[in-house]
Amino acid sequence: MSILAETYTLSNGVKLPKIGFGTWQIKEGDNAYNAVSTALRVGYRHIDTAEGYGNEKSVGKAIRDSGIPRDQIFVTSKLESHIKDYEGAKKAFDETLDNLGLDYIDLFIIHAPWPWSDMGKDCSAGNVLAYRAMEEAYKAGKAKAIGVSNFEPKHLQNIIDNNEIVPHVNQIGYFIGIDQSKTIDFCDRHNIFVEAYSPLGIGYLLDNDDIGKIAEKYDKSNAQICIRYLVQKGVAPLPKSTHEHRMIENSQLDFEITKKDMAFLDTIQGDPRRWDDIE
């Protein structure tokens, strides 16, 4: 069985396909439509978009046109990072459904604990209000699961303390070289499932020599090692590509990295993203 047909189970029993297809930076229009159509054709059943990507319309159209029964595709979108109030979140959620042209979404998450334009800002009260609107969508069956993204333990604790439903998912930037252990430990303790965006380290791990040594040993590409590493960590990677052959390559993960090689990959350090001023 291809890994694309394998699932994880969220705390509420909802099944989530292990490998998602990311659509960040894939432009609205033919680009997004063709990428998602191709991903679905080669077997991906988990599609990740966001209001902020501006491509929900084309992503939704590709899903609807695919002919694949709706209940066999897991669709995620995200509340824009600057929306930190109840009414705004409610309206934005309805717009997402409208853009996608779907009756329900599988997972809806808060894109970030703070607006991208003001990273690190304390939006505790606003996150609680926005999340409350999402809890209502969940209870109404319009979102099968809800959660957050880019949340650190303090942001998660705020939701746990002030809302009713513990987030089902936290989607974080996670790849070989980045230390996310504090957030992952917290999520494990609270049964919050972790998804990994930028599994290839926004592309910079593709020519990493240390990963290359492991890739050579298994006769795989760096990308496959990066994605397989995350699966063995028990998280759901969300690789993205606009090329069919890479989409296929990224899903050919039918091999096991030994404990020793996993430990070696754990020693690699480096985060190419520049988020230095976030506390």
Ligand code: A2P
């Ligand atoms: P492209 O869309 O041209 O294929 P990340 O998910 O960590 O942000 O990295 C995504 C980047 O890596 C994209 O720019 C994508 O480019 C590229 N990419 C995705 N899969 C592969 C692959 N198997 N080999 C090489 N590059 C890849």
